[in-house]
Amino acid sequence: MNAEPSIQSKLLDLAAVDAELTRIEHRRKVLPEEQEVQRLETERTSRKDAAVKVQILIDDLDRDIRKLEGEIDAVRKREDRDRTMLTSGSVGAKQLSELQHELTSLERRRKVLEDDEIDVLERREAAAADHAHAGANLDQAETDLIDAQRRRDDAVADLAVAQQRCNSDREALSKSFPADLIAAYEKQRASTGIGAALLQARRCGACRIEIDRGEISRITQTAPDVVVRCPECNAILVRTKHSGL
Structure with a gap:
């Protein structure tokens, strides 16, 4: 295959554009901004779960408080009934003793229930503070995620612009x-990722392997318009004044 040296040298420009396209595609796959979004999405989920867990605890404590309040109210009503009967003067001595004993038991029971209620109320207050803290953390996670998504979208848009520019340059080149030359280039690029590279200091710019002296001698004696290949990776070797031949 033959091509003017000036045409062959343009393959380096095409290879540079293709290398940039490869870098763009790689960056899109490992975009740091996307990784940050994923990290923050995980963190948001964790903080949301924490807030829900505290809310469930608060709901349980509220149910316990209502239950204790109901029990305390029932005991108080029973106490009021017994006191009314005691002061009415309408009960006999035996029933009076039983009422006094029951009233003492009721007062003791009410005190236990009231202590339990104070304990639950204190736990409820602590849980409410935890819930407020969890809510603030969740709000911050949401804000951080929105910012990260914006940065990710900006980065993706920048990559799209860069890719469009490279595609336009590639089409023109x-x-x-x-x-036949572009077909050979495309076939090689599909095979190894690099279609053409500069030959410099006996080294192939594609595979970076140093070419032995015998092969370099053969390449040196090859006419400038003949397309030569790297004996190691088969990439098209572009010879320029920098090749040192």
Whole structure:
């Protein structure tokens, strides 16, 4: 295959554009901004779960408080009834003794229930503070996530612009090559990722392997318009004044 040296040298421009496209695609796959979004989404879920867990605890404590309040109210009503009967003067001595004993038991029971209520109320107050803290943490996680998503979207948009620019450059460059040369380039690029590279200091710019002296001698004696290949990776070797031949 033959091509003017000036045409062959343009393959380096095309290879540079393709290398940039490869970098863009790689960056899109490992976008730090996307990784940050994923991290913050996980953190938001964790903080949301924490807030829900505290809310469930508060609901349980509220149910316990209502239950204790109901029990305390029932005991108080029983106490009021017994006191009314005691002061009515309408009960006999035996029933009076039983009422006094029951009233003492009721007062003791009410005191226990009231102590239990104070304990639950204190726990409820602490849980409410935890819930407020969890809510603040969740709000912050939401804000951080929104900011991260915006940065991710901006980065993706920048990559799209860069890719569009490279695609335009590539389309313009591709039209300047003979059909057989661009076909060979594309086939090699599909195989190894690099279609053409500069030969410099006996080293292939694609595989970075140093070419032995015998092969370099053969390449040196090859006409400038003949397309040569790397004996190691088969990439098209572009010879320029920097090749040192």
